[in-house]
Amino acid sequence: MADALYLILTLTLLRSTYGEFESTNEAGAKCTYPMQASRLRQNDHVMLKGRPCKIVEIGSVAEEKHGHSKVTIVGVDIFTGQKYEEVVPSTHICDAPHVSRKVYPVMGVSDGVLETMDDEGRLRRDWKLPEGDLGKEIQTRVDRGDVNFLVTALSACGEEKVVGTKEYNYY
């Protein structure tokens, strides 16, 4: 009981520190917004081939020196890492996904599942432990008995993925 109370308290504290603009993707809310291609910049997010992507390369070219310019976009799927490329007229209205970054307190790791707290202070067990160095880092820390950190997760279009770790700050 005391534990639960502690969890809720921690969470309240966290949410005031790490408050996000939007926490849930409410039903019916569009998960994208329109954006003219010419306004996109590197590191922005855009839907390419129906997938939410982060733009890693963007440039404008014209097939004709005096023609109207087109935008070439190279993006990486923020969840799968798959690379996509598209060329659109610069006046084209693209779909840009709402992407949010959130932090979750780590609770532990079991059977390849990362356990965190969710927004309501309940245990959340639907994360796959990330692959690669990040997964190893989390696993190592947890093995050491250190759960005193947060994970950052990206969410867009109903998907969610852990992309990094973050320290608590006790300022």
Place this chain on the structure above:
Amino acid sequence: MAGLSSAAVQLQPTQLDGQSVDPNLLQKLEEASNTILASPSADQRHAAEQFLLDFRKTKTPYTICCCLMEQTRNDYVIFQCACTLKEAILREWTQQSPQNIHTLKDFLMQFVLNRPSLAVYVREEIVLTVAVIVKRGTLGTSADDRNHFISQLTKLIHADNGAARVVGLSTLAALLTEYGGNGKGTDFGLSWEFHLRCKKVFEDKELLTVFMVLLEALQQLAGLDSVPADWETLALIAKLLALAEQILTWRFSLPLLQKRFLSDLSEARWNSPFRPPNQWRELVVGRGLVIHLFKLYGHVQTHAELAHTCLQCLLQLVSTTGDIFPDHKTRADFLSPFMAGFLHLTQRNTLAEYEVLGVATLACRLLTVFPSKHLGQVSSEQLQAFLTRTCQLTCSFSYLAMHQKAAEEESLYDEGLEQLLQMWTALWDSRDSFPPAAQLCQTYTPEIFQTYLQSHLSAADGTAGQAGSSDDMEEIRSEDEDDRERYSAQLCCVGLLGRMVPSHAMSQLTRLLCERTSQLQLELKNSAGSQEQMNRLYRLYDDLHWLLLIAGHFLADQSEGEVPVIPSELMEHSIAQSQMGVSEVGATQTEMVCSLHIDRMSQTSNDKCDDIVRLVSKVFKLSELERYAVQAQLDPLLSPELSRDIVWFFQRWARPYLLMQEKHYPQVSLPLACAFGQGSDSASLAVQTLVNKVVSNFQVWTSEGEVTEDTVQLFLTLTENRDRCLEVVKCEKLWFLAMQQFSEPFVLLAANCRRHLMKAVLFAASAMSAEVRARYWTQTMQPLHDRFQAMAQRRVSGGHDGLLQVRNLLELLCGVAEASRVDNTSLVFSTIYPRLRDSVRLLDTFHNYPEIVVLVLDAFKETITRQLCYLSQADSLKLYEVTIQLIQSYARHHGRHRFTVDASAEEDDFNDLMLLLEMLTQLTNKDFVDFGATDDPGAGEPAVVPADVVFCGLDFVVPLMNAELLKFPSLCLQYFKLVSFLCEVYPERVPQLPQQLFSNIMASLQLGLSSDYGEDVQKLCLDTLECLAIHCVKSESTTGQAYIALQHFVQVVLDMLVLQPLNPDLLDVLGETFYALICCHQAQYTQLVHQLVRSQTDTSTAERLAAAFQRLTPPDIPLNMEKTHRSRFEERLQTFVMDVRSILTVR
């Protein structure tokens, strides 16, 4: 050398005693060699290499190696033997008798002569060994020996036997490389002094002989009617030319150029001019060296590589300078055969592509290296012939440069053209010292200008389209580089060329512009949008594109930091026109006004209009035509590129011409002043037209970022200047631009463009009356203010478009910050300060979004950079407080461990850190420059000073700056800039820093000095150390952490001065720092000197070293910070470094 036999191999029979030679050595060597040459497995290769390496270390290998060389037929074994001999003789030089060495040298020479079929690399290694032996003996043997050797080589070179000649030349080349001392020679393991003395001896005695030998050989070759094209002759010529190049790039030891001397041992980065001593005069200037080289060029011009080397020799020779020319006459005499040779060389109809750049550079150098005031000494017929030829070349390159484009990206013709254009502008610039230059230029430039124009225009008037089918037109425009940047050097020169003949240039440009505009009007009227029509349009657009670029460069220069002025040639032309009655004020004004009204556009041009005004009015017509086409919704047919060109042209033109300042000119043309000057109706109308154009472009080209950026730049040009701004504020459209920033089309503009627009809009306020300004300001800022408030209120809730909106708001806020100027400081500050406070909150909320963090930091940085020095004390205090809040918030969210740098990280990823560093550096400026009023003189010390903020930031930043982050050049530079600023401004506070922080800073200085971060960083680190040391000396502190930390750096700086490779540019700052350091730590210095002296094994070296230190810091001169002592020390230091380095540097 004849008479030697393998008997000479019996060098030191006694030495073989006690040393067992493996009877199968030869066989093993051959096996190892074969293994290496026959792509072996890793293990085999390793074993073979190890065997050969061991062999190389054989002690006294002379007899063995000579025997092996005689016995084997395996080139690689011979090569290994030669290497072994070279290394051994250097190692064991002192133990060998002169006789033995002599015999060895003779044996090697004989060997290489007897085996003409040796592989080239083996031959080169053997003659290199010979050269090393000769050089090593330079200081020990008499000059006779070397003379004898060189004369033997001379005989070889003059021999009938081709192979022998090649050996002779190879040996000479090896000697030059070894003696040249430019870092390319063999490692002797001897002091630098040795190399310098050898070089001097060789240079004084033998170099001239070698040069004479070369001259004779050249003469002989050049004298032939034709040169046989067999490979042997070609190899011989290649050798000769390479040798000539070596001599012509020789850096003669000059006592006066000590600093250059210091860098001599490092790799020569560029060729310095050929500066032979005056004893060489007769050989270089007389004796037809130039003629021979040109003749030889005639023989080799069909061989790309030989031709290239030969041209390099000529280019180096033309740079000849120094005492060798006693008077201008000699110089002119030297130049004359060059011009003749050049004329002969370029006689042919076409030059091969590989010749283009060299020939053009030669022409350019002929006129730029030669002092223009002596050009009169050159016969005028020759000069004219030369210029006629270069004019032809310029024209042909200009044509070929355009035509080559389809085939290749990088065109040599473009580079050649650039050189030639530079030659013409150099000639024009010399007209003060050589008056006929003006006339000469005016004779030739019309043709060049005309050809350049034609090369860029399509069929009817030009040649550009003829190159290929229309497919060529479909080149892909990429964003990397547009024509404006790519051809900027060319265009600048062509613009200058045009100004030499303004009347011609303007009539051409005006006529063509006028024609093309009419054609465009016609095409747009009958727009069908067919592919055929599009092709026609594209050709038209390209013509207009080039015409505008050329006209823009012709009319005005790009000026940064200087007051933009109308080029004097054009002003003079306009004055002359009006004085002669060719142009009239009334007609000029009418023409200008007509071009600004579409309904009056069709009026025919007035003959009495000023040339410049007529040209500009044509561009206005074109611009208005485009604007009407936009209104008629013909924009799918229009060219964004042309749109850019038009606003670019106006921007360039407007800066000097529009509402021109008459006080900048000794005399002003009346028609020009009436058309563009202050108080003229047409100028005011022109401003309105331009503002309308800006609005029109924003409406139609939102998706073309480059067009809108150029457009906003034009708008900035209009508003940042007060006179033009007074006209801008009369335009209704200004209020539209200012008030509508949150509606379409402005919200669709790129972020940068919106930022600049905000800045321009706020600049405009400065020209308004106080009352209007207040209203304008409020109305402009209100929407931003409201949105910020709304954002701040709904903090935690809100939507994703919130993110986008925050980005836009911050971008605009940065624009507001950028609009800060001395005349609006308090207004901008009162507007921006509450928003900065909001931004800190936004940073808190959006700390997870790097793009927002960067924008917030940017807004702060811009405010501090542009405002702080003008702010009153009270306002400054507010700014400090909010900045501290910002730093704290940033630090809270970004922890101390965020900056792990992964391999794919780019400098851009650390923009936030970069901005933070810049911001902190800018804060320190307040203590340098402060124009802000003190509100209350009696208030005493303010509660917060900039230093408090900076040190607060430092506390956070320094621990983050690890070695990995410092690898990013600009981040690194900025960090060290901050540290050095701090130590310069607050030397008393830095030593008081917490111990951990302080030692972090000192460690980073050590890193900065020892790593390869570049000269600038090293300078900053040294400056920092100097400031700290001076402070220690002045405050007589002998305990604090700064004092203790500095002790270590005495050694570091001393090592940099005498042991490590020296960058001569750092010598001054090294000296200053070193002096401050040894003043601070005298005992440590004395100890280091003892240590260094004691570590020398050789007593004479030790004594000389001690004496050098004695001279540097004589015991009777006190080490203190007095100015006279400091400056005298720096003088002594130069000599000291020279002395000590020549003893200690080993190579």
